[in-house]
Amino acid sequence: MTTTTLGTAAPVAVAAPTPRRRRRGLAPGKRLPAARLAGPLLLLVLWAAASAAGRLDPGAIPAPWTVLGTGARLWTDGTLPTDVLTSLERAAYGFAIGLTAGVVLALASGLSRTGEALIDGTVQLNRAIPVLGLIPLFILWLGIGETFKIAIIAIVVYIPIYLNTHAALSGIDHRFVELAEVQGLSRLQFVRQIVIPGALPGFFVGLRLGVTGSWLGLVVLEQINATSGLGYMMFQAQNYGQSDVILVGLLIYGVFGLVSDSAVRLIERRVLSWRRTLSN
Template identity: 45%
Template structure:
């Protein structure tokens, strides 16, 4: 039987064989970078076309400024600290809303998915509320909470509640009933069954709901910051509109897009950590 000598490269930490080929860990790392580069091909290509159209005069800078002008607006706002201040305020609003709405959605999704009585009592009402647009609730929310922080956080929490609730409910309902029967055969208590069977089985659905909720939270943030706001990225865009600063408006949109992409990437990383048995895509 032939014995193969496998050693580790001290400089890079990669596994190599005598033929000089790298092992699976290095291959996965290089493959991951290649996939990530492919994901950014289209955005970077569109950015180059945008700059080319602006330089060639095909785009009116009053309608859509060049990427370099947007970059200049970024540097202007970042240098005096205004951008960071507004960004942190928006981030706090969105994070608080997601924490409240997503937490309630997870708890009630688990409750209605596990107990039939809770499902019969609550699910119909949640499905009716889910179809009401956030914009339709703005006048009522202003009457309830005024135009302060509470109104903005309420709208974000309401928008993020339903994606987490629906996907958690679906995740619990999708658990194989034979697993629950096996838990009963082994004499597991309700708490042990939840920890060992229900929660792991529903976790893929919960994380999908969280991904949707994080995306929707920024849409709700735009709505909430469009009335009575004196700070935040939305306020920055509304204030720029008054002075015809299209570059600042586009910068605000780009910031929303980048934050959404970053939040989605964090949840995907969480999925890879918590769900290692799923095939990475």
């Protein structure tokens, strides 16, 4: 404590300023650049180290450089580009159909009691049935060509998109609905200003699950009466005991899944930049 004198007045005691104690931050902190690559790179380093040390059986789990060489050889031969393009085409068609169906059904069910009564129970029933168990029935209905593969992928995609979008629509605070009614918004304005912003977070969660599901379904479907595709390549490699070719296919599937999920997350951050969450 210090004292000061003003003119002839008696000394006045002035308290010294106390240092402000910094509060402990509870947020995760700043986003690290390329943080999602740290885990895969760590696994790759451990795989390479174990292979170099002779801890892994080369016949069961070849070294990373062996898999890389096999992938380069398949690409040079021209078989790998054809298989990759075929898989991408199947996944794209199925994903587009599933995305459209999931969004349309979620809007019809979430914005109308009649739609919910007609749609939601059917989707929940479809959700309870193992999708891969529908393959024999779809082969009888659609044949064993490309159509049934795309249909199965569409089902795998539309279910998570519908569930998460419908849940987001149902979770919109009713006070926003009352506010829209007071403001005299039309049905179209209500959907554009209230429904869509409120449902977008859930939609993106379903979109990420749908993107991943399209790749998971594809790897199984391409082993059924297929003549090209990554799944077909892996199935043929299994018959000849080529574990390096199988790992090439698995790594490509993993890269496709990681890239597509990262793309959806990037779009989500841009579209939902107005939200303040732990992730941003």
